[in-house]
Amino acid sequence: xxxxxxxxxxxxxxxxxxxxxxxxxxxxxxxxxxxxxxxxxxxxxxxxxxxxxxxxxxxxxxxxxxxxxxxxxxxxxxxxxxxxxxxxxxxxxxxxxxxxxxxxxxxxxxxxxxxxxxxxxxxxxxxxxxxxxxxxxxxxxxxxxxxxxxxxxxxxxxxxxxxxxxxxxxxxxxxxxxxxxxxxxxxxxxxxxxxxxxxxxxxxxxxxxxxxxxxxxxxxxxxxxxxxxxxxxxxxxxxxxxxxxx
Amino acid sequence: xxxxxxxxxxxxxxxxxxxxxxxxxxxxxxxxxxxxxxxxxxxxxxxxxxxxxxxxxxxxxxxxxxxxxxxxxxxxxxxxxxxxxxxxxxxxxxxxxxxxxxxxxxxxxxxxxxxxxxxxxxxxxxxxxxxxxxxxxxxxxxxxxxxxxxxxxxxxxxxxxxxxxxxxxxxxxxxxxxxxxxxxxxxxxxxxxxxxxxxxxxxxxxxxxxxxxxxxxxxxxxxxxxxxxxxxxxxxxxxxxxxxxx
Numbered sequence: 001x002x003x004x005x006x007x008x009x010x011x012x013x014x015x016x017x018x019x020x021x022x023x024x025x026x027x028x029x030x031x032x033x034x035x036x037x038x039x040x041x042x043x044x045x046x047x048x049x050x051x052x053x054x055x056x057x058x059x060x061x062x063x064x065x066x067x068x069x070x071x072x073x074x075x076x077x078x079x080x081x082x083x084x085x086x087x088x089x090x091x092x093x094x095x096x097x098x099x100x101x102x103x104x105x106x107x108x109x110x111x112x113x114x115x116x117x118x119x120x121x122x123x124x125x126x127x128x129x130x131x132x133x134x135x136x137x138x139x140x141x142x143x144x145x146x147x148x149x150x151x152x153x154x155x156x157x158x159x160x161x162x163x164x165x166x167x168x169x170x171x172x173x174x175x176x177x178x179x180x181x182x183x184x185x186x187x188x189x190x191x192x193x194x195x196x197x198x199x200x201x202x203x204x205x206x207x208x209x210x211x212x213x214x215x216x217x218x219x220x221x222x223x224x225x226x227x228x229x230x231x232x233x234x235x236x237x238x239x240x241x242x243x244x245x246x
Numbered sequence: 247x248x249x250x251x252x253x254x255x256x257x258x259x260x261x262x263x264x265x266x267x268x269x270x271x272x273x274x275x276x277x278x279x280x281x282x283x284x285x286x287x288x289x290x291x292x293x294x295x296x297x298x299x300x301x302x303x304x305x306x307x308x309x310x311x312x313x314x315x316x317x318x319x320x321x322x323x324x325x326x327x328x329x330x331x332x333x334x335x336x337x338x339x340x341x342x343x344x345x346x347x348x349x350x351x352x353x354x355x356x357x358x359x360x361x362x363x364x365x366x367x368x369x370x371x372x373x374x375x376x377x378x379x380x381x382x383x384x385x386x387x388x389x390x391x392x393x394x395x396x397x398x399x400x401x402x403x404x405x406x407x408x409x410x411x412x413x414x415x416x417x418x419x420x421x422x423x424x425x426x427x428x429x430x431x432x433x434x435x436x437x438x439x440x441x442x443x444x445x446x447x448x449x450x451x452x453x454x455x456x457x458x459x460x461x462x463x464x465x466x467x468x469x470x471x472x473x474x475x476x477x478x479x480x481x482x483x484x485x486x487x488x489x490x491x492x
Contacts, residue, residue: 042303043304058288058289058322079327080327083487095462097460098461183342214344215343215345215480216340220445237485
């Protein structure tokens with residue numbers, strides 16, 4: 001694992017998940033795509049060698065389910081249950097989605113992550129692995145004026161112009177800053193659990209990501225993410241439970 | 247496991263989950279309550295003896311994380327990752343929930359599950375383990391007139407008047423009929439994955455449950471559940487990915 005995906009003292013959780021996702025994919029030749037993935041973060045990961053252990057639980061026709069662990073020095077960093085399938089083989093003519101596509105201003109009116117101060121880029125080199133153009137109404141937290149609504153939305157694409165694929169969505173759902181920034185809580189928000197559903201292969205082009213929270217209580221909050229592709233298809237949904245910054 | 251929790255050819259998934267949840271609780275003396283639970287359904291369960299295998303991954307101060315399997319005849323029925331904690335020890339004064347409590351008509355204006363035809367009660371004895379009073383605007387599917395909105399809401403309490411507790415919420419989030427009934431799709435909708443967050447101990451009294459779906463595509467749909475208690479506290483949230491009825 002590379003230090004280039006670090007955020008503060010640890011490696012980004014979505015990065016770890018997509019890496020383990022690739023190992024699960026390698027273990028399932030007929031089921032190449034993540035469909036449902038649930039990740040529990042056990043201990044902080046560091047840059048360096050890593051081992052993936054994948055154990056099939058059920059390999060069927062349409063889907064296969066596995067248990068998998070990401071380990072360093074025999075310590076579990078991340079434990080996962082996941083169902084994989086071949087998204088190309090799923091029915092394509094039954095879309096009845098009522099969710100509304102994320103509405104974003106044109107990209108030239110949004111606030112790019114490249115404007116982040118140098119100390120942020122050094123503290124979190126992860127943020128330079130992609131272009132992220134924030135909705136101008138939801139970036140006030142960067143200058144001490146959070147909206148208080150609990151929502152952060154952005155355009156997103158990988159920095160090396162690689163097109164999005166199902167595995168990269170496992171990283172994308174954890175790429176935005178914690179939605180608690182928009183509530184004025186600027187600290188680190190460790191993930192307890194993150195479950196993601198990949199519902200279609202993303203079309204080439206920019207993605208739109210949105211984080212929202214509606215239930216803050218007991219020192220924790222839920223963070224819902226939607227990922228829409230360039231054809232207005234809802235390609236991934238995720239929910240995580242995270243600890244409120246102290 | 248008892249036949250009294252059967253729905254058609256299988257035992258209810260939430261019932262299995264709360265049963266395994268009780269075994270996880272027994273393995274974690276200092277962390278009695280489910281906080282985040284992710285369940286992957288591997289094979290159909292039957293009434294009869296069952297074994298729970300629980301493997302701790304990390305036991306910390308605030309939370310503990312385990313992997314667990316429910317097995318019959320050495321076959322895995324249900325594989326789970328879960329984080330447990332002591333809900334009473336979590337901060338109680340930081341509730342900033344913006345989600346709106348489920349609005350329901352008075353119970354006497356709702357449609358009770360006891361009105362179900364005898365053949366439904368025999369096919370699904372599960373439905374007689376609780377009182378469920380449906381919102382009158384969202385029960386049209388029972389008489390061939392689904393609303394088409396993708397939402398089912400109900401009052402809920404256990405049939406034996408036992409008050410709700412955190413473990414029972416793992417069953418409650420899977421107790422409503424599939425939300426696809428409200429879209430006119432009346433068949434069985436097998437769960438691929440269900441993740442639930444228990445955010446507070448429910449107060450005594452009736453619960454309100456709501457199922458919603460917003461993304462139907464590729465032969466699958468997501469089903470979000472909220473559980474509100476008698477004090478207007480959002481005590482549990484869940485999301486499942488399920489297969490559309492054929």
